Amino acid sequence: MIRRRPLLALLAALLAAATIGAMSVSQASAAPRDTLTIGLTQYPGTLNPMIDSMLAKSYVLGATQRQITVEGPDWQPVCQLCVKLPSLEDGDAVRFPSKTEAGEPVDGVRKTYTLRDDAFWADGTPVTTADVLFAWEVGRHPDTGVANFRAYRDVLDIEVHGPKRFTLVERKLDYRYRSAGDFQVLPAHLERPAFEVPREYRNRTLYQTDPGNPGLWNGPYRVAGVETGSRIVLARNEHWQGRRPAFDRVEIRAIENTSALEANLLSGTIDMIAGELGLAVDQAIAFEKRHGDRYAVTYQPGLVYEHMDVMLDNPVLADRRVRQALILAVDRQAINDRLFAGKQPVADSSVHPLDWVHAAEGVPTYGFDPKRAEALLDEAGWKPGPKGLRVNAKGETLSVELMTTAGNRTRELVEQVLADYWKRVGIETRIRNEPARVFFGETVRKRRFAGLAMFAWLSAPESLPRTTLHSESIPTEANNWAGQNATGFRNAEMDRLIDAAEIELDRDRRKAMWADIQRIYATELPAIPLYFRAEPYILPKWLTGLRPTGHKYTTTNWIEDWQVAE
Template identity: 30%
Template sequence: MTTSHTPSTRSLLRSRGARALMAAGLLALLGGAAQADAQTAAPQRGGTLTAIVQPEPVALSAAINFALPNSVLAGNIFDGLVDYDLDLNPKPSLAERWEVAPDGLSITFFLRKGVTWHDGHPFTAADVKWTLENVWKTIHPRNQAIFGRVTQVDTPDDHTVILRLSEPSLAILSAVNANGAQVLPKHLYEGTDIVNNPHNLKPVGTGAFVFKEWVRGDHIILERNPNYWDAGKPYLDRIVFKVIPDATARAAALEKGDVQYAVFSPVPLRDAERLGKLPNLKIETRGYEWLSPWMFLDLNLDNPYLKDVRVRRAIAHAIDRKAIATIVWFGFAKPAISPVPSTLAAFHDATVPQYDFDPKKAEALLDEAGFKRGADGVRFALHEDFLPYGDDYKRTGEYIKQALKRVGIEVTIRSQDTAAYLKRIYGDRDFDINGVWLAAFSDPQVGVTRAYSSEWIGKGTPWTNGSGYRNPTLDALIARAKVQANQQDRIATFKEFQQIVQTDLPSIPLAELRFFTVHAASLKDVVTTADQVYGSLKNAWFDKSPTN
């Protein structure tokens, strides 16, 4: 038995000090950058914003497929019923106001008048009712749980929507923005194959920007909506989203000014500090609050090795989560101990079973499970897949490969494009371990339970229960939390939920991620909402003064 490091691991660890210093300096830089820009001048109209979307979307509707690149685009094309301010409070958008009945059994949305779809058709309550009944409750994986207690949707007039609930559902108001519950135009989708409707690729929305063109592999163009309900907005004439697969090329494009906006940590983390110090660029960490992202290692419980909980716990003990946060992610992460991130302070349970970095304990558990080292030092072999969203996830996968090799588990890393990845993990379930992140959002019912509820197994729906975990007790807890009218009761239920999943360990929390945006210093009012990265750039504008 040995815990010695491979050469690549030693070099990784030697860089710990340098990267820790870099991370400290960068986070200090971000602390200053995260302050809102004080605006003394009125927004200036005009200009084309060139942005990056990576990887290329597979659709432009987040109602059908809410993968990251799809959502970044869709938030500019579609509005939600609400937006969220930087304190995660809902604020008006397509709904001017809303009322929750005292007994919690109805929620009424009063819709904005005079809103039209991009094709000129009026936006009405019928669109909301149809989308809830035909998309949110039937296709959308998060929303099937959130809106499952809606028994009836009343539309007494074109601008009033009343949700009737069999039991209270406190999570609904946390999920009705443009990403959480995107409204589709009934007149273009009713009676069609919703998933394969051509408007998923050529969307018609209500948002500040209108879809114009998609040249595969190169760019997507959105143009200013001249009939937008929010008078005077957007300020930009158009947004051109460029597909730039190479991270170094993305950094160069931002540095040269060819690109002025890129989200979700678009450049190599080692380049972030340098770029943030340039006078023409800024690094911004606001606008991700609604997501509360957490990264984890999903374990396929159908695998003959991984179905043994001792093996799963051994893998957890073999991984140094602090090293992942500080070295692999350059300080843009925090070690995770639970699938409910610490950013959801009310729900997070810090007393869950924890698996400290302890390779000796990992080896002992593997021996106990009967998987001894062979003559070559290998106990068994696994395939590892990783989210194909950039080098950071690949680098995380390489670190995990090294960590497991130290305890006798041989790992082969596989990479593929997004479509193949989603099919492999959530369709065919042809994987052993998978590195992925999900958004917990502002309520565990919205973003966390989908990774553990057995109702999603076998459906092939992305970003749900990839491990194949089945636990009737946990399913009952999830069902209970959906209908509890008292928030303190829900908090207690979700803490019990965390205790169970961290004991059974179908997935291993690795890190709470801290994404950042890189944008031109001349681009103002980039962040106005807590869900900005999935929202609209209708407030953004270019300061054309000589200093910019």
């Protein structure tokens, strides 16, 4: 019988060790209110809106690069660069007979948008349909390596009605049709030369080679300077016609070690810690107890799914019984209770209970059942061997590699706890961590992890998992590492359900499809679910107007609403 007490002792010891030496200094005098300095735990691998998916990049782009549409804090689509969302009822969205790529009949949609007259790049150039057309050209090219290539390849044509008005002719009328989704705009007047060799675009883009060029940015701020790996300096976009932001300058500093991040806040080096990429819940709870009189601490539950991607090309992990044993051997509820004060509920699949498509029934769940885990390993041919570790018939040890972002104290702590649990059922864990920009920009993107990769997906409401679970989205060298299906998951029924749900407008029928998607996910386990994260925002009490969204569109999308309290 496995007892819980040794684990709890381990948790307590690790937490105590992690806090030894934490700085306790008085806060320096407040920074000038014309500057806001934000701390977060990652530095983006690129600032190009279409290349790679990394939350640190999204955070910067929220302040500097506006999209046609986004999801608002109320989880509904809203215009950013457009004037109005199209709709079938109003006639600015119209059905037409179309076909899927496989030749099957389907409804397409022609939806017309008008760009805001007051939208400008920061060099004074208006945002026009030329920028929309160029982004479409970049996104649909097979050599570009865009993460969400479907946002562009499902656009059959773009009809231009003038410099500010255009119609997207989309192959399929899907349930998100009013939104432009992940379709970005790019400054055609600057970026076209970098796209002369599409396969080299990710390296030649000005977002990589000259990010301080004002013409790359159309938000309330522009990038004014970068120190790679350390900080990004934002200055006001003087051609921004919306509400004037409160700060002349915003500095975004990447401090990957979360204990150092907290110390920098207390010393006055930074003014706030971003909830999207900041302290873990356990650190925030401890921080609030010590410093809640000086800072506002807000916990935002949302669509942040902490998990471990499984490298399914690994023959050991390709056996579903081994994947199921890995999750059964871990008491995830104890981790939530002891590390996160119950604020980060255990995940059964990738769909959060807050999302209306969450399936409450019919989805396999995995409680803490080490005996069942051991039985599954026995069935898979891994028998108890020397030193308490399991071996197969060839005498090979059952060993898995576990990776995550280096310097994230909580993830590194969870790694140790996972390794302890797995050792009890005879699994050896080899931990190898990397800086976030390497981990996301190279290792995960190019599928170079050997075993398990622990990180989080941050999604929009009812975000169909085409880029992460559809077989067409497996990154390869041939497609220049496009897509986000880093596990290499291939399942014909999952592909069919994703394709069908995308074009199903009836909510009840679509919810039934979502239940099947979650059932397959929880059965096959292409990723090991851990928990849904809460985002702790650590803010100075003089900052107002910041509204956490709980989904993938970061608070910086409304940075012009942030104000200094009188």
